[in-house]
Amino acid sequence: METTTALSFKQQIKQGIPNELPSVKEYETTINHAPKRKEILSDEEKKLALQNALRYFKPEQHEILAKEFLTELNDYGRIYMYRFRPDYEMKARPIKEYPGKCKQAKAIMLMIQNNLDYAVAQHPHELITYGGNGGVFSNWAQYLLTMKYLSEMTDKQTLVMYSGHPMGLFPSHKDAPRVVVTNGMMIPNYSQPDDWEKFNALGVTQYGQMTAGSYMYIGPQGIVHGTTITVLNGFRKIGKEPKGNLFVTSGLGGMSGAQPKAGNIAGCVTVCAEVNPKITQVRLDQGWIDEKITDLDELVARVNQAKENKETVSLAYLGNIVDVWEKFDQENVHIDLGSDQTSLHNPWAGGYYPADISFEDANEMMANEPELFKEKVQETLRRHAKAINQHTAKGTYFFDYGNAFLLEASRAGADVMSDNPTIGREFKYPSYVQDIMGPMCFDYGFGPFRWVCASGKPEDLAKTDAIACKVLEKLKKESPEEIQQQMTDNIQWIKGAQENKLVVGSQARILYADAEGRMKIAKAFNKAIKKGKIGTVVLGRDHHDVSGTDSPYRETSNIYDGSRFTADMAIHNVIGDSFRGATWVSIHNGGGVGWGEVINGGFGMVLDGSKDAGRRLESMLFWDVNNGIARRNWARNEGAIFAIERAMKSEPSLKVTVPNLVDDKLLADI
Ligand SMILES: NC(=O)c1ccc[n+]([C@@H]2O[C@H](COP(=O)([O-])OP(=O)(O)OC[C@H]3O[C@@H](n4cnc5c(N)ncnc54)[C@H](O)[C@@H]3O)[C@@H](O)[C@H]2O)c1
Numbered sequence: 001m002e003t004t005t006a007l008s009f010k011q012q013i014k015q016g017i018p019n020e021l022p023s024v025k026e027y028e029t030t031i032n033h034a035p036k037r038k039e040i041l042s043d044e045e046k047k048l049a050l051q052n053a054l055r056y057f058k059p060e061q062h063e064i065l066a067k068e069f070l071t072e073l074n075d076y077g078r079i080y081m082y083r084f085r086p087d088y089e090m091k092a093r094p095i096k097e098y099p100g101k102c103k104q105a106k107a108i109m110l111m112i113q114n115n116l117d118y119a120v121a122q123h124p125h126e127l128i129t130y131g132g133n134g135g136v137f138s139n140w141a142q143y144l145l146t147m148k149y150l151s152e153m154t155d156k157q158t159l160v161m162y163s164g165h166p167m168g169l170f171p172s173h174k175d176a177p178r179v180v181v182t183n184g185m186m187i188p189n190y191s192q193p194d195d196w197e198k199f200n201a202l203g204v205t206q207y208g209q210m211t212a213g214s215y216m217y218i219g220p221q222g223i224v225h226g227t228t229i230t231v232l233n234g235f236r237k238i239g240k241e242p243k244g245n246l247f248v249t250s251g252l253g254g255m256s257g258a259q260p261k262a263g264n265i266a267g268c269v270t271v272c273a274e275v276n277p278k279i280t281q282v283r284l285d286q287g288w289i290d291e292k293i294t295d296l297d298e299l300v301a302r303v304n305q306a307k308e309n310k311e312t313v314s315l316a317y318l319g320n321i322v323d324v325w326e327k328f329d330q331e332n333v334h335i336d337l338g339s340d341q342t343s344l345h346n347p348w349a350g351g352y353y354p355a356d357i358s359f360e361d362a363n364e365m366m367a368n369e370p371e372l373f374k375e376k377v378q379e380t381l382r383r384h385a386k387a388i389n390q391h392t393a394k395g396t397y398f399f400d401y402g403n404a405f406l407l408e409a410s411r412a413g414a415d416v417m418s419d420n421p422t423i424g425r426e427f428k429y430p431s432y433v434q435d436i437m438g439p440m441c442f443d444y445g446f447g448p449f450r451w452v453c454a455s456g457k458p459e460d461l462a463k464t465d466a467i468a469c470k471v472l473e474k475l476k477k478e479s480p481e482e483i484q485q486q487m488t489d490n491i492q493w494i495k496g497a498q499e500n501k502l503v504v505g506s507q508a509r510i511l512y513a514d515a516e517g518r519m520k521i522a523k524a525f526n527k528a529i530k531k532g533k534i535g536t537v538v539l540g541r542d543h544h545d546v547s548g549t550d551s552p553y554r555e556t557s558n559i560y561d562g563s564r565f566t567a568d569m570a571i572h573n574v575i576g577d578s579f580r581g582a583t584w585v586s587i588h589n590g591g592g593v594g595w596g597e598v599i600n601g602g603f604g605m606v607l608d609g610s611k612d613a614g615r616r617l618e619s620m621l622f623w624d625v626n627n628g629i630a631r632r633n634w635a636r637n638e639g640a641i642f643a644i645e646r647a648m649k650s651e652p653s654l655k656v657t658v659p660n661l662v663d664d665k666l667l668a669d670i
Contacts (some may be wrong), residue, residue, distance in 0.1 A: 009088050010099035016148030017141055021061055025082050034126035037077025040197040046073060052203040053079045056141035078201055080126050084140035091117045092506040094456035095536055104178045104583045105150040107454050107538050107606045111215040120219050120505040129217050134209025137164040163205040177578050181586035183208025191589060191596035207590045210543035214586035214602045218450060219504035222542055223255050227262035229512060232489060233436045234337045238397045242268035244310035245336040250321035252283045256341035260314030261288040269306040270314040273321035275353045280318050289316040296327045303333055322355045322380055325387035335396045344404040347377055354380040378412035385414035400431040402554045424560045431557050438558030443632050443639030445514035445625045446486045447545035453507040455535030461507040463534050468521045469494045475517055482642055515625035522617040529609030537607045543600035547573045547628025551598035561635040567599040569631045574601040576623045581616025630656045
C-alpha cells in the first residue's frame with residue numbers, strides 16, 4: 001500500500017511535519033530495531049532533550065508529545081518520534097515521482113529514501129542505515145522537515161544540515177551545492193564515545209558513519225566489490241594465482257559476510273569461520289557461501305580436495321576461527337592468504353567469541369560474568385595470534401582487515417609486535433590498507449566511484465554498465481603499465497556485475513576508477529543523458545577513498561611521514577568539492593573505526609545532460625581525486641608521486657609540490 005492517509009505521496013512530502021498529530025504507531029517487532037542505548041542523561045539533561053525534541057512541534061501538542069518522548073527516551077535511550085514515521089513505503093522512487101522545482105533536490109530525496117529503505121537500512125525505524133549507529137537523521141521530524149525543504153528548494157538555494165537537523169534554506173547560486181551536510185563535527189576534546197552517547201541523546205548531534213548520513217549507501221554491493229579487490233590484490237602481493245590457493249578468514253556478519261562471495265569472484269578456495277549458527281545459515285541461504293561444515297577433520301579433507309581440484313569454492317566452518325588456524329597447523333594445510341574479520345572493535349560485547357565455549361554459554365558468560373568473559377577473550381586472542389605466527393613462519397601472508405585484531409591482540413599480550421617498530425609499522429603484520437588498498441589503489445587514485453540511475457530503470461543501469469565498460473576498455477589501451485592491472489580488474493567486474501546480482505534498493509553500481517576514468521565515465525553518461533538514451537544519473541563515492549578520509553588506522557594508514565594524525569586532506573576535500581560543483585557535500589566525524597578516530601567526507605553530483613553538469617563534473621572529479629594523490633605524494637608514497645606527475649602532464653594548470661627524497665644512507669648514522 002502506498003499510503004493510508006488521504007494525501008498523495010507528493011502532498012505528504014510537501015506537508016512536512018503534519019499539522020494534526022498522526023495516530024500513535026505500534027512498535028513493530030518484525031523489524032530489526034536499534035539496541036537500547038545506554039542511560040547517559042541526568043534528569044535535568046532529560047528535560048533538555050525533551051525541550052530540544054519539542055521545538056519541532058506546535059506548543060498545543062507539547063503536553064501529549066512530552067510524555068510520549070520521555071517514554072521513548074527511557075525505553076530506548078533516544079527520542080525517535082516513532083509516531084511521525086510516514087505511512088508511505090520507504091524506497092527510492094523514480095525521480096519524476098518527487099515533488100518540487102529543482103531536479104537536484106529531487107535526486108537527493110531519492111537518495112535519502114534509499115538509505116531508509118527496509119531492504120537497505122539496518123534499523124529503518126530508528127533511521128539507521130548501517131554499522132549499528134550510522135544515522136541518516138536522529139528523529140522523524142528531521143526527516144519530514146528535510147524532505148519538505150527539498151520539495152520547496154529552487155536552484156538558487158542551499159539546504160544546511162547540522163547532524164541530521166535541517167537548519168534551513170539559505171540563498172546561494174546555481175553552482176553552489178544544494179545541500180551541505182555535517183555530521184558529528186565536535187570540538188576535538190568532546191569526541192570520546194560517551195560524548196556521542198550524550199549529545200546524540202540530547203538530539204544535537206549524530207553519527208553519520210560514512211555513506212549513511214551522506215545519503216550515498218547502496219547496500220552490500222560496495223563491500224563485495226571492495227573485498228574482491230582486496231582478495232585479488234592480496235594474492236598478487238604474494239605472487240600467486242587465486243586458483244587452487246587458500247584464503248582463510250572469519251566472520252559472516254554485516255561486512256565480513258562479503259568475504260566468501262568475494263573469494264568466489266576472485267576464484268580461490270575460501271574458508272570462513274563463524275560461531276553464530278543463524279548468521280551462517282543466512283549466508284548459506286543467500287548463496288554467499290557454498291557449503292557449511294561443522295567438523296574439523298571433514299573441513300581439512302574438503303579443503304585438500306578443493307585445492308587439488310583447483311575449485312572455486314567457499315566453505316563456512318561453523319565454529320571458532322582459532323580452531324581452524326590450529327587444526328590447519330597440525331595437519332599441515334598450507335594457508336596462502338590469511339585475515340580476520342571478527343568485530344574486534346567491540347571485543348567485550350559479542351564482537352569476538354572465546355574458544356572452547358559454546359556460542360550459547362559464551363553469550364551467558366558475557367552477560368553474567370563479564371570479567372571472566374574478558375579473560376577468555378584475551379586468552380583466545382593469544383592462542384589465535386600464536387597459531388597465525390606458526391603459519392606465517394611457514395609462508396602464509398597475513399593482513400589485518402581494519403577490525404582492530406592486532407590492536408586487541410597486542411592489548412591481550414599476544415606476540416604481534418614488530419621487532420623493529422617505526423611510526424605506522426608497530427605490528428608484525430600490515431593492515432589491508434597499508435599493504436594492499438593504499439599502495440595498489442588509493443596512491444594511484446583508484447577508489448570506489450559509484451552511480452545511481454535516478455529513473456529507477458534496470459535498463460538504464462545496464463546501459464550505464466556498457467558505457468562505463470567501453471570507456472575503461474578504451475582507457476586501458478592508453479594506460480601505463482603501473483595501472484593496467486586495476487583497469488583489467490574493473491573491466492572484469494563491470495562485465496560480471498549484472499550476473500553477480502548485487503543491486504538492492506536503487507539502481508546503483510560501483511567500480512574502482514582513477515581520476516581520468518571517473519571523469520571520462522561521467523562525461524559519457526552526461527552525453528548519453530543529453531541524447532535521451534538514459535535518464536538522470538547521480539554520481540558519488542564511498543568515503544573509504546583516496547582523498548575523502550583521514551583515518552590513521554585505515555584509509556591513511558599507509559602515510560608514514562607522521563601526518564596521518566592530521567585531517568587537513570579530508571577538510572580540504574569537502575571545501576574544494578563544494579565550490580567546484582558538487583550537488584551535495586558532507587563531512588563527518590566517525591565512521592567505520594569510531595567516533596573521534598576519523599574525519600571523512602563525500603559528495604553527490606547530479607548529471608542531467610546539461611552543459612553545466614559537464615563543466616562541473618570535470619572540475620570537481622579532477623580535484624576530488626588529485627587532492628588525495630597530492631597529499632600521498634608529499635608523504636613520499638611512490639605510486640602517488642608517479643600519479644601526480646602524470647596528472648600534471650595531463651593538466652598543465654595543476655602544479656603540485658613534489659618531495660625530494662633523502663638517501664637513507666645519509667641518515668643511517670644520525
Ligand atoms: N570489510 C571491510 O572492508 C572492513 C573494512 C574495515 C573494517 N572492517 C571491520 O571488520 C569487522 C567485521 O565487521 P562486520 O560488519 O562483519 O561485523 P559483524 O559483527 O556483523 O560480524 C563479525 C562476525 O564475527 C563472528 N565472530 C566473532 N568471534 C568469532 C570467532 N572467534 N570465530 C568465528 N567467528 C566469530 C561474529 O559472530 C559475527 O558474526 C568490524 O570490526 C569492521 O569494522 C571491515
